Amino acid sequence: MKKQRIVVGLSGGVDSAVTAHLLKQQGHEVVGIFMKNWEDDDDSEYCSSNIDFVDAAAVADVIGIEIEHVNFAADYKDRVFAAFLREYQAGRTPNPDVLCNAEIKFKAFLDHAMRLGAEKIATGHYARVREHEGQVQLLKGLDNTKDQSYFLHRLNQAQLKKTLFPVGELKKTEVRRIAEEIGLPNAKKKDSTGICFIGERPFREFLNRYLAHQPGPIKDERGRKIGEHVGLSFYTLGQRQGLGIGGVKEKGAPRGGGEHAPWFVARKDVETNTLYVVQGHDHPWLLSTSLVADDMSWTCALSETSGELGAKTRYRQADASCEFEPGPQSFALRFAEPQWAVTPGQSAVLYDGEVCLGGGVIASAAP
Numbered sequence: 001m002k003k004q005r006i007v008v009g010l011s012g013g014v015d016s017a018v019t020a021h022l023l024k025q026q027g028h029e030v031v032g033i034f035m036k037n038w039e040d041d042d043d044s045e046y047c048s049s050n051i052d053f054v055d056a057a058a059v060a061d062v063i064g065i066e067i068e069h070v071n072f073a074a075d076y077k078d079r080v081f082a083a084f085l086r087e088y089q090a091g092r093t094p095n096p097d098v099l100c101n102a103e104i105k106f107k108a109f110l111d112h113a114m115r116l117g118a119e120k121i122a123t124g125h126y127a128r129v130r131e132h133e134g135q136v137q138l139l140k141g142l143d144n145t146k147d148q149s150y151f152l153h154r155l156n157q158a159q160l161k162k163t164l165f166p167v168g169e170l171k172k173t174e175v176r177r178i179a180e181e182i183g184l185p186n187a188k189k190k191d192s193t194g195i196c197f198i199g200e201r202p203f204r205e206f207l208n209r210y211l212a213h214q215p216g217p218i219k220d221e222r223g224r225k226i227g228e229h230v231g232l233s234f235y236t237l238g239q240r241q242g243l244g245i246g247g248v249k250e251k252g253a254p255r256g257g258g259e260h261a262p263w264f265v266a267r268k269d270v271e272t273n274t275l276y277v278v279q280g281h282d283h284p285w286l287l288s289t290s291l292v293a294d295d296m297s298w299t300c301a302l303s304e305t306s307g308e309l310g311a312k313t314r315y316r317q318a319d320a321s322c323e324f325e326p327g328p329q330s331f332a333l334r335f336a337e338p339q340w341a342v343t344p345g346q347s348a349v350l351y352d353g354e355v356c357l358g359g360g361v362i363a364s365a366a367p
């Protein structure tokens with residue numbers, strides 16, 4: 001491959017460190033950039049940004065590359081966090097990491113890298129890109145257990161053409177082995193979890209600071225009030241913990257349950273501010289055979305793709321076989337098997353084998 005100037009998003013984690021190392025080894029001119037996307041509570045015990053930058057700088061030092069610190073916190077607030085709050089307010093459960101990739105990592109960051117004279121950017125995501133018949137396809141990461149294509153499905157051709165994912169060709173165990181072999185200071189750093197700006201902090205307490213919330217009734221499927229919720233935004237479909245209602249002892253408890261059977265969040269009615277719960281993991285209200293998604297975004301031209309495909313309605317789910325029915329503003333999916341807790345606001349992402357085609361935001365689901 002010809003020598004290129006490549007800007008790597010260095011997060012302080014192992015995957016991006018190995019990404020930078022591999023590209024440098026291939027003879028490219030590599031520059032690291034650390035992004036700061038959140039600064040509302042720099043002093044909080046949950047904000048690891050300062051530590052992460054120190055780790056990223058130590059990595060750059062060992063690999064022998066320059067590192068720059070850039071601040072996209074204002075962009076992040078405008079383009080990701082504002083939408084995140086709007087979605088919660090509307091009773092949906094958004095996926096800010098999907099939007100962060102489309103708007104920050106592969107837009108603000110990409111533009112910045114291009115201004116620095118880069119030909120490509122690279123990140124430590126577990127996904128792959130491949131040229132195919134004049135297009136660049138987004139593929140699942142080779143390591144099934146780490147595949148992150150779900151979060152990248154809103155990238156378009158222009159973004160994919162400028163992007164490399166070197167660790168997507170490897171298993172996580174190999175990435176860790178490389179990190180240890182070359183003596184990276186963060187070789188044993190644990191993988192980050194959770195939404196980037198929220199980190200490991202208590203979610204409810206965090207949302208509380210930004211969203212007006214109105215307590216209201218929790219009702220069962222027959223409309224009987226069985227408890228109080230603290231604000232619809234704090235609950236997600238399929239949620240079982242934290243409802244404060246426990247099992248039920250009364251006779252004639254709703255189907256699928258019985259005494260002490262756990263309750264699950266099944267519906268949110270924003271108009272009446274009511275949270276509906278059902279008993280039993282397999283209750284029909286929790287199962288959907290079809291969905292409609294809007295706000296579509298495709299990684300490549302969809303010319304030949306209608307008919308049978310695979311879809312994920314949440315990250316880390318196996319692909320569910322479905323019929324794809326495209327429309328001008330939205331698409332429908334009809335599943336071969338009922339899907340559990342299909343959640344408005346989450347992404348429905350379509351796959352043709354290992355190729356990630358793109359997807360949309362789930363607007364509604366039907367039994």
Ligand SMILES: Nc1ncnc2c1ncn2[C@@H]1O[C@H](COP(=O)(O)OP(=O)(O)OP(=O)(O)O)[C@@H](O)[C@H]1O
Binds near residue numbers: 015034036122123
């Ligand atoms: N603060 C950041 N600055 C620069 N790049 C980042 C930052 N956070 C994430 N990235 C890029 O996005 C990729 C995927 O992000 P993700 O949150 O999955 O990674 P991580 O677990 O924090 O770190 P890593 O992937 O490096 O182990 C990273 O590999 C890195 O290239």
